[in-house]
Amino acid sequence: MRKILALAGSFVFLLLAPGTVAGLVPWAVTHWQFEPTVFRHDITRAAGVLLIFLGLVPLVDSFVRFALEGLGTPAPVLPTRRLVVGGFYRHVRNPMYVGVVGTILGQAILFADVRLFVYAAAVWVLMHLFVVAYEEPRLHHAFGAQYDAFRAHVPRWLPRLKPWNGYSLSSIR
Secondary structure: OHHHHHHHHHHHHHHHHHHHHHHHHHHHHHOOOOOOOOOOOHHHHHHHHHHHHHHHHHHHHHHHHHHHOOOOOOOOOOOOOOOOOOHHHHOOOOHHHHHHHHHHHHHHHHHOOHHHHHHHHHHHHHHHHHHHHHHHHHHHHHHOHHHHHHHHHOOOOOOOOOOOOOHHHHOOO
16 A cells, blocks of 8 residues: 555656656747757757657656655655665666756757756756755665665766666665
8 A cells, every 4th residue: 555655646746846847847938849950950859859758767767666666755745765776776866857857958959949958957956956955965864874875886967887786785774
């Protein structure tokens, strides 16, 4: 029952937070109207679609993983009971945020809208400040040595190519 409630809560939060930041705001800026591309080739639009897809995959995977692996949601009011270190978290500590920014950048490329590039940069800066000022201290407080080991092996923003196997988490209590 806990997993079902966590999945439902994660889904609602997915629609509210990333849905607004990576969907509603870009729509409000562009109305999803195509502008002429910089290179005037359809390959540019295809790259935008690919980047949107590559952003959505870790984003959705992370929300599901928070419910099933962490037994909670990404929402600060309903946090996970366990530290989530599987899936894309083996490559980067913040795959949700990377996914959101990637999705916005994909739309910027797809619709050829400079305003979305600026918006993506602003979103990343705000996310970075939130992660450093709130999330990381909270995770350290909640999970202690487990989070410290995770943080020591997995980069915050730029994914590592070889996935971290979490070997040190099982030995830390």
